[in-house]
Amino acid sequence: MHIAEGFLPPLHAAAWTAVAAPFVVHGARRVVIQVREHPESRLLLGAAGAFTFVLSAIKLPSITGSSSHPTGTGLGAVLFRPPIMTFLCTIVLIFQALLLAHGGLTTLGANVFSMGIVGPWVAFAAWSLLRSRPAVAIFSAMFLANISTYVVTSLQLALAHPDVETGFAGAAAKFLTVFALTQIPLALAEGVLGVLVWRLLTGV
Amino acid sequence: MSHLSLRARGLHVGYGDHPVLAGADLDVAGGRRVALLGANGSGKTTLLRALSGSLRPTTGQVLLDEKPLTYDRKGLRAHRQAVQLVLQDPDDQLFSADVARDVSFGPTNLGLDAQEVAARVAQTLVLLGLTDLANRPVHRLSFGQRKRVAIAGALAMRPCLLLLDEPTAGLDPVGVDDMLDALRRLEEHDTTVVIATHDVDLALAWADVAAVVVDGAVHQGEPGEVLSDADLLVRARLRRPWVLELAQRLGLPADPDLPPLRDLDGIAHRLQGRSAGEPARP
């Protein structure tokens, strides 16, 4: 779920764009440097980005019985590091906005912040801390990348649309319930998926 | 396993303005070899997908043993135990690290216990001549071997009908013969085999029934007749099999007393018979 076009007031949209911009520029610089040093990484990065986009087309059976799609930024952050992931996520979000009508252009900054910056960095931090136990580390990275993305989205919406009676706190409670609480089983499923994929990749 | 019939009745499958199938009918009688022919993009694969239940037609029905397929979980589960589809590219179908594990995927999902799964895997590998490869990693197999492993994966479900999309495409001549041998063994175990192909020579030599997919519909009949229909072949972007073409050029008359011309042996036999009256040559 990305914040739809028009859902953030102009000031908020501009502010989140400003917050996300340095991270995206940094990521883009990393990409330029990497491509300059290793020209063949152009194709690998393209494949990685396409994979990130396609991940959202893989249906995941969730614990509640409904199905959902993984965000996949956790796995990407571990495989490619967060700055590269921020860049790839930005492109993926632009593609989703223009190819699938998911998300939007004025809300791109906010969506990049939650999915392309917070998610990957949280995942990378979890992975780095728990590295000695890879299964736990990859589970935490995928779970936390997913759930932190939705928590941040909820808080972004709460900031933009405070509750008429209880202000930001009330709005946060509402949005967290709707977007983050319901996401927990799906995030758990993504964590389990991460562990299974890790086992397949490392041949355990 | 027993023979079941599979039918398609008035299938429509459409993406937008250009329907891929527009009222396609097909009868697959149990135990009869059916070759589904058509150009690239004619809808052969779409028809196979609809027959297997993995694609739901907009209108029309798929009937297994005269009972219409229902698209709920239970209906699809039952259908898939009877009808299995093998895709053209084996890499779309092989996901496990080694051959035995890949073949065990279906039986495991059927909820069989470990012993039964192992037994089925072993039997299936024997049937397809793959026993020696059981523990080989899938990515180290040749293309022809991967194709046969993909068939093994479907076969381990013990289907009554096996639908194969281009089983011989990309195989070298010996690989094609190996594949046809494998299909012959399946038939000995009462599996009805339907293949989609654009190899008209193969279809003539192998099939009991030829079904040409053209303009969204299916024309089904005796291979020798269907594949002589010049008008149909043009519309379907196919060619007449060389055996029939040569027979026509030489004016070999269709003779109801003789078996229909299907392959090199047949035409050589007819031509030898015909030239028996000629003076001997050095």
Next chain:
Amino acid sequence: MSHLSLRARGLHVGYGDHPVLAGADLDVAGGRRVALLGANGSGKTTLLRALSGSLRPTTGQVLLDEKPLTYDRKGLRAHRQAVQLVLQDPDDQLFSADVARDVSFGPTNLGLDAQEVAARVAQTLVLLGLTDLANRPVHRLSFGQRKRVAIAGALAMRPCLLLLDEPTAGLDPVGVDDMLDALRRLEEHDTTVVIATHDVDLALAWADVAAVVVDGAVHQGEPGEVLSDADLLVRARLRRPWVLELAQRLGLPADPDLPPLRDLDGIAHRLQGRSAGEPARP
């Protein structure tokens, strides 16, 4: 463009213990159609890659117009302007979003200016009958169309030699004919064409020279002779083309005064001639 010759001399290419090529020689004379035959995994593709310069042999030489290929940047660049390889899977070569953009890639890399690039793209598309598809997205083309676009991408470099890996694999009969027509037009523009295939019938009908890759070496010769060599064919996992097989079964003698048997027309002609003495049949 002028005709250049391309040769391989004693190529060894090995991955680990199993050398793919072990002393392979090949002569491609300018203007002669060469069909490279072999089973899956025999090393056809490896040989093509070595000829194109994209794979460096452990030992041995590739010679273009008698000058050995050097593997520095400059040498490779010059070689690729003369020799272009088209891979079997078009998706390994097509990277751009639409047809015209993709075909413009090679000429742009040659450093031509925009006008010249546009002119070359337009000419190439005309030559391959792809003009109508110029602005179509690559991902919405059929397999056969993608194959032709991949050839267009190579052809826009204006090579003297075009190496094609399985150009007809996966195409339906009309698609195969379209492909052969396209190759014929290239030859009219003085491009020498080498194809790798395991279709022995196609090789016999099309090629001036057949080269069979077996056990890491190449046996090259007149197609009718090479493809009659029973021992060679068994080792190479190939079959005798049906035309030759039928001629042998019927005891049609090789007649040096007649053109060699290559295809259906040829054998029909011979058989009609032969049966002229027979009594007329209804």
Next chain:
Amino acid sequence: MTASGLALDNAAWDSPWRERAVRDKAVLALGLVVAALVLPAWPGTVFVALAAAALLLGPARVAPQLLLRCLAAPAVFIAIGGLSVAVTLAWDGGPRLGFAPDSLARAGSLVGHGLAGTLAVLVLAATTPMIDLLSALRRARVPDACVEVAALMYRMLFTLLESVRAIRMAQEQRLGYATRRAGMRSASTALTSVLLRAWQRAARLEEGLVGRGYVDALRTLDPPRHASARFVAASLLLLAAVAALTLLVAGTTGLRLPGWGA
């Protein structure tokens, strides 16, 4: 890829506006996006939505079914988000949900901004293939490496999507999603297969492109696009009309709904 895949992408490639310069279309679409955001919800977003829908269904010749299908995904988010704003939460002795006239009005305007904005984005999305946008970014001095990675992503995502679909179908065939446990296992093997395949694709494409003279850039010739001063002028006129009409109607009815971000 069939139309069931990325319908919006297909519409863009088939669009009668495809030959138009990206800049011209961007002026129109982004102008509408901004208008959807800054004009008062009533009646501004209604006018923007009507203008965008009229452009899409009229000169841009987008099929109505396609438009509805494209709106379905964001509509879910807009509905849930709107509902969350409409409901108020109070704390007196435990959480208590309710409605307030003010919250309903805010939710209404939010839904208006969301729908109008989404339609405005579609004016660009349904008329301009992604590759044209990327070429425009290159001309706007976005580094080549970034544009090329994005362009490769665009090409490769279709081949990978095809793989995902085929693998999924093959797994369903063998009852790979019959139980949740089997489903998890199938999803993980599918994901791993696609990841490995993405890698192989990249390696093979690299080799294929080296053979075509690839050294250190993926430059191609951009086809000429048709810039039209009349189109830009008409776009600006339309935007001005939407803005003027909004202010006029808002002024005459005297209706003053709470603005944005209050």
